[in-house]
Amino acid sequence: MGHALNTVLQDILSRWKRMSGSNVLWLPGTDHAGIATQNVVEKQLAAEGTDRHNLGREAFIKRIWKWKTEYGGKIIHQLKRLGASCDWSRERFTLDEGLSKAVREVFVRLYEEGLIYRDNRLINWCPRCHTALSDLEVEYEELEGNLTYIKYPLTPPVPPLSKGGIEGGYITVATTRPETMLGDTAVAVHPDDNRYKNFIGKTVDLPLTKRKILIIPDNVVDPSFGTGAVKVTPSHDFNDEAIAKRHSPPLEFITVIGADGRMTANAGNRYAGMDRYECRKLVLKDLNELNLIEKKEKHKYAVGHCYRCKTITEPLSTPQWYVNVQFIARDAIRVVKEGKIKIIPKTWENTYFAWMENIKDWCISRQIWWGHRIPVWYCKEMKNEKCRIQNGTVVSRETPEECPHCGSKKLIQDEDVLDTWFSSALWPFSTLGWPDETADLKTFYPTNVLVTAFDIIFFWVARMIMMGIKFMGEVPFRDVYIHALVRDIKGQKMSKSKGNVVDPLIMMDRYGTDAFRFTLVALAAQGRDIKFSEERVEGYRHFVNKLWNAARFIMMNINPPNPPLVKGGEGGLFIKGVQGGISHSPHDLAGRWILSRLADVADDINRALEEYRFNDAANSIYQFIWHEFCDWYIEMAKSEIQPVSGGPKSEIGAMWCLLYTLDTSLRLLHPFMPFVTEEIWQKIPHPIHPSPSIMISDYPRSLPRDHRAEEDMSYIIEAVMGIRTIRGELNISPSLKINVSIKTFSKTAENILGENVQYLKILAKVDKIEMGMTVEKPEGSATAVKSSMEIYVPLKGVLNIEAEINRLEKDIAEVEESIAFLNKKLLNEEFLQKAPAEVVKKEKAKYEKLISMKERIGGSIKMLKEAEVRNEA
RNA sequence: GGGCGGAUAGCUCAGUUGGGAGAGCGCAGCCCUUACAAGGCUGAGGUCACAGGUUCAAUCCCUGUUCCGCCUACCA
Numbered sequence: 001m002g003h004a005l006n007t008v009l010q011d012i013l014s015r016w017k018r019m020s021g022s023n024v025l026w027l028p029g030t031d032h033a034g035i036a037t038q039n040v041v042e043k044q045l046a047a048e049g050t051d052r053h054n055l056g057r058e059a060f061i062k063r064i065w066k067w068k069t070e071y072g073g074k075i076i077h078q079l080k081r082l083g084a085s086c087d088w089s090r091e092r093f094t095l096d097e098g099l100s101k102a103v104r105e106v107f108v109r110l111y112e113e114g115l116i117y118r119d120n121r122l123i124n125w126c127p128r129c130h131t132a133l134s135d136l137e138v139e140y141e142e143l144e145g146n147l148t149y150i151k152y153p154l155t156p157p158v159p160p161l162s163k164g165g166i167e168g169g170y171i172t173v174a175t176t177r178p179e180t181m182l183g184d185t186a187v188a189v190h191p192d193d194n195r196y197k198n199f200i201g202k203t204v205d206l207p208l209t210k211r212k213i214l215i216i217p218d219n220v221v222d223p224s225f226g227t228g229a230v231k232v233t234p235s236h237d238f239n240d241e242a243i244a245k246r247h248s249p250p251l252e253f254i255t256v257i258g259a260d261g262r263m264t265a266n267a268g269n270r271y272a273g274m275d276r277y278e279c280r281k282l283v284l285k286d287l288n289e290l291n292l293i294e295k296k297e298k299h300k301y302a303v304g305h306c307y308r309c310k311t312i313t314e315p316l317s318t319p320q321w322y323v324n325v326q327f328i329a330r331d332a333i334r335v336v337k338e339g340k341i342k343i344i345p346k347t348w349e350n351t352y353f354a355w356m357e358n359i360k361d362w363c364i365s366r367q368i369w370w371g372h373r374i375p376v377w378y379c380k381e382m383k384n385e386k387c388r389i390q391n392g393t394v395v396s397r398e399t400p401e402e403c404p405h406c407g408s409k410k411l412i413q414d415e416d417v418l419d420t421w422f423s424s425a426l427w428p429f430s431t432l433g434w435p436d437e438t439a440d441l442k443t444f445y446p447t448n449v450l451v452t453a454f455d456i457i458f459f460w461v462a463r464m465i466m467m468g469i470k471f472m473g474e475v476p477f478r479d480v481y482i483h484a485l486v487r488d489i490k491g492q493k494m495s496k497s498k499g500n501v502v503d504p505l506i507m508m509d510r511y512g513t514d515a516f517r518f519t520l521v522a523l524a525a526q527g528r529d530i531k532f533s534e535e536r537v538e539g540y541r542h543f544v545n546k547l548w549n550a551a552r553f554i555m556m557n558i559n560p561p562n563p564p565l566v567k568g569g570e571g572g573l574f575i576k577g578v579q580g581g582i583s584h585s586p587h588d589l590a591g592r593w594i595l596s597r598l599a600d601v602a603d604d605i606n607r608a609l610e611e612y613r614f615n616d617a618a619n620s621i622y623q624f625i626w627h628e629f630c631d632w633y634i635e636m637a638k639s640e641i642q643p644v645s646g647g648p649k650s651e652i653g654a655m656w657c658l659l660y661t662l663d664t665s666l667r668l669l670h671p672f673m674p675f676v677t678e679e680i681w682q683k684i685p686h687p688i689h690p691s692p693s694i695m696i697s698d699y700p701r702s703l704p705r706d707h708r709a710e711e712d713m714s715y716i717i718e719a720v721m722g723i724r725t726i727r728g729e730l731n732i733s734p735s736l737k738i739n740v741s742i743k744t745f746s747k748t749a750e751n752i753l754g755e756n757v758q759y760l761k762i763l764a765k766v767d768k769i770e771m772g773m774t775v776e777k778p779e780g781s782a783t784a785v786k787s788s789m790e791i792y793v794p795l796k797g798v799l800n801i802e803a804e805i806n807r808l809e810k811d812i813a814e815v816e817e818s819i820a821f822l823n824k825k826l827l828n829e830e831f832l833q834k835a836p837a838e839v840v841k842k843e844k845a846k847y848e849k850l851i852s853m854k855e856r857i858g859g860s861i862k863m864l865k866e867a868e869v870r871n872e873a
Numbered sequence: 874g875g876g877c878g879g880a881u882a883g884c885u886c887a888g889u890u891g892g893g894a895g896a897g898c899g900c901a902g903c904c905c906u907u908a909c910a911a912g913g914c915u916g917a918g919g920u921c922a923c924a925g926g927u928u929c930a931a932u933c934c935c936u937g938u939u940c941c942g943c944c945u946a947c948c949a
Contacts, residue, residue, distance in 0.1 A: 013912095067939040131904095139943090140946090173949080174948095174949060175949060177949090181906075188949090204889085220947070220948095221948095221949085222949085224948090225948045225949070226948080226949060229949095230948095230949050231949075232949095237947085237949080238947065239948095239949075240947095240949085242947075243947095244945080285910075301948085301949090302946085347877070347878075348877095349876070350876075351876085351877075351945090352874095354876075354877095354944090354945075355944095355945085358945095358946095376915065411927030449935070454943095454944085482917095522887095523885085523886080524888065525886075527878070527879095528878085528879080528881095529878095529942085530942090531882090531886085533885060533898085535885085535897075535898060535899095536885075536897070538897065538898090538911085539897060539911095540897095542909095542911050542912090545909070545911055545912095546908090546909065546911085546912085546913095547910085548908090548910080549908045549909035549911095549912085550908065552908050552909080553909080553910085554908080555908095556908070557908095563874090607889095607898095608889095611889080613889080614889080615887075616885095616888095616889085619896075619897095620888075622896095622897095622902055623896085630908090630909085630915095634908075635913095705919070708939085721914095721915095724914060724915065725914095725915065725916090727903090727914085727915080728902080728903070728914065728915035728916070729916085731902080731903065732903095733904090734903075734904055734906070735902090735904090735906080765906085812890080857925085
């Protein structure tokens with residue numbers, strides 16, 4: 001659903017800009033999604049009872065390519081199904097030859113500048129995927145766990161205890177991960193903590209091992225948390241690693257958990273080979289038997305999970321490649337601060353800055369096979385000094401035949417591949433042909449806009465900005481539009497495990513792509529997540545239907561139905577034998593009004609799209625087509641085009657106006673609903689649309705407004721609605737034509753109404769009408785008060801007032817009886833206590849309804865009585 | 874712990890420089906009027922979370938409170 005929204009928004013922008021005359025490039029493509037893709041294929045292999053190591057690297061990669069060609073097409077199929085108007089001829093994939101070339105170029109250049117380096121330090125490791133993860137690829141989830149207080153005996157002889165200090169010769173440490181104690185190499189306390197001051201420099205006997213470890217000072221220790229003493233496990237905790245490196249001399253690193261999540265030999269014979277969590281249980285049991293557990297507390301703490309397979313990650317010390325992004329990040333911050341890149345909504349800029357300002361070096365190596373192999377080779381011989389200085393490392397754009405340092409033929413390529421995001425970061429220019437200076441690159445870089453969801457601001461957006469500045473010397477895009485996340489109706493994130501995933505393809509099957517697209521857009525308010533509701537899609541399917549019917553009505557009234565084409569000149573419509581030269585400025589009020597409204601709406605939509613207010617644009621066109629064009633204009637136009645009234649001249653004017661408004665509305669709507677608009681548009685007579693497809697017709701913009709017509713029309717609307725209200729309130733049969741008197745408050749209102757009586761007649765079913773500033777309220781009439789007029793409907797002859805009042809009074813008596821009954825029931829405590837809550841709620845709702853019904857009938861009676869026709873009767 | 878966002882009609886949500894409280898769905902009444910009953914017309918329903926403040930005027934600006942959601946972080 002997220003991708004659907006993303007695609008639709010980009011398609012709207014593309015279609016809108018294309019129709020507005022821009023040379024639009026929307027380049028489609030996919031990345032190779034290294035870890036995720038490899039996992040999928042590995043699962044397949046597991047089902048076949050084998051694994052990638054059996055298969056070997058080359059065969060495994062071949063296998064993934066096969067999978068990619070079969071299933072990668074699905075994404076493209078979905079994009080097309082959504083109507084995405086991409087340039088399919090330029091579709092790219094991150095493992096394409098061209099993009100791979102760009103990847104190697106970037107790697108080598110960064111290496112040569114000293115910005116790429118290899119280091120051995122703690123990284124987040126996924127024991128299941130068996131690879132390093134970047135900081136971003138770890139998701140933290142808060143878990144309820146135990147904080148275990150473990151007693152570490154002081155090494156005898158026990159030094160004198162300080163005042164109020166440690167009793168019993170122990171230092172107690174608190175930990176959430178007891179199994180890591182097997183790799184502890186120190187206990188840290190705050191240097192100013194009086195409880196422990198005297199023990200700094202002494203040692204404790206690390207339980208379950210034969211080691212003695214030092215008590216050291218470190219400022220990071222919070223004396224108020226736990227016992228104020230922290231066990232230090234440099235090999236399995238990022239903080240502890242920092243403490244270890246800070247300490248002089250640096251503390252020893254003892255790795256007790258291996259890459260597979262099992263305990264290593266360092267953990268001791270008793271624990272070696274055990275799963276880390278099994279080991280935790282055993283350690284706790286053993287400590288308990290030694291009476292070394294002081295207590296356990298419930299404790300909430302955040303645990304890192306692999307973002308691909310959700311396995312709990314493990315900090316692990318391994319050699320990895322890193323990009324030093326400190327300097328590039330500074331530039332990336334600057335371009336946003338200076339407004340060269342705008343992030344919309346602006347509030348995301350803060351998020352961006354916060355991350356960029358604290359950015360850490362980017363771990364780019366992954367211990368998987370699906371991806372760009374790192375272009376680094378290691379010389380196995382290192383035959384000369386030069387080679388040894390380089391540590392035998394060869395970094396090259398092309399696969400080297402021999403070691404450039406010493407000439408050895410024994411070169412072995414680094415086994416690792418690059419983080420997928422490394423290649424994605426180059427997308428804006430790698431897809432346009434970089435590092436070659438192509439025409440595409442010149443024409444389309446920098447791009448105008450990137451549309452994406454916030455969850456990849458760091459993964460993708462920030463890195464594209466950094467790489468774009470670094471290698472193109474120019475930002476990769478001007479605007480970044482961050483759209484909402486699509487959630488389920490309850491506001492929960494959609495996920496397979498929750499089972500609340502909505503499949504866009506099913507939505508499109510059920511309601512059509514246009515309705516589905518429109519729903520996503522109409523709900524896409526800036527800065528707010530979308531709670532997706534299927535009912536809403538149904539509502540917009542009705543809109544498609546409404547539009548279809550309106551178009552059908554208009555086509556039905558073209559005469560002849562298929563006007564022959566007229567070559568050259570202005571062209572023209574054939575309507576009842578009249579050809580060409582149809583006025584483009586209707587003289588009737590309704591026509592002038594709808595064209596002005598159309599102009600206003602066109603402005604509104606263009607403005608909204610310029611500011612990425614997609615939902616405003618969508619609602620604007622929806623409101624116009626349904627509630628102005630269909631509900632008002634088409635109804636009014638009927639008075640012109642139906643044979644009974646109106647002459648041929650106005651008929652043609654109305655016909656033209658209907659077609660013109662339809663055509664313009666379709667073009668306005670097209671970016672949102674590409675399919676139905678094209679379909680209808682193709683059916684409109686040719687002279688109205690000279691282009692072969694609505695996709696490349698002109699987007700409406702800067703049409704003339706007619707404020708006078710809009711103002712004048714407001715009088716008509718007020719009058720019609722006033723009369724309808726009276727009819728509705730008094731339940732006057734729709735088939736009954738009535739007489740009306742209108743007292744206007746201004747001469748203008750009087751004139752306008754006078755000139756446009758036909759609209760009142762058709763829209764409010766009025767027979768005779770009297771109006772003016774001097775009109776008196778006729779005896780026995782109902783009244784509606786509006787801002788520019790007072791409307792009177794004489795009831796004599798329309799209703800039998802007395803009978804009507806009698807009927808209503810009878811009704812009201814019944815209602816009052818029911819109210820009394822319910823009232824008694826709802827005051828009955830026994831009922832309230834015993835009845836199910838649902839029933840009580842229902843009864844209460846019923847009560848409310850009856851009350852409002854009573855008020856309503858009362859209002860009608862009052863109106864009838866005010867009509868004062870009783871006496872007359 | 875830090876930061877961001879939300880709280881408006883029964884439900885889902887708009888509300889762009891402070892002055893009219895709105896839409897869709899739902900609900901009630903009337904209507905099969907020759908484009909559309911997947912429709913038309915009419916209507917009911919809201920102290921715009923709470924408390925203060927600024928202003929002639931606050932849903933909107935400021936402060937605080939409560940309740941949700943999210944991001945982020947080295948409390949073991």
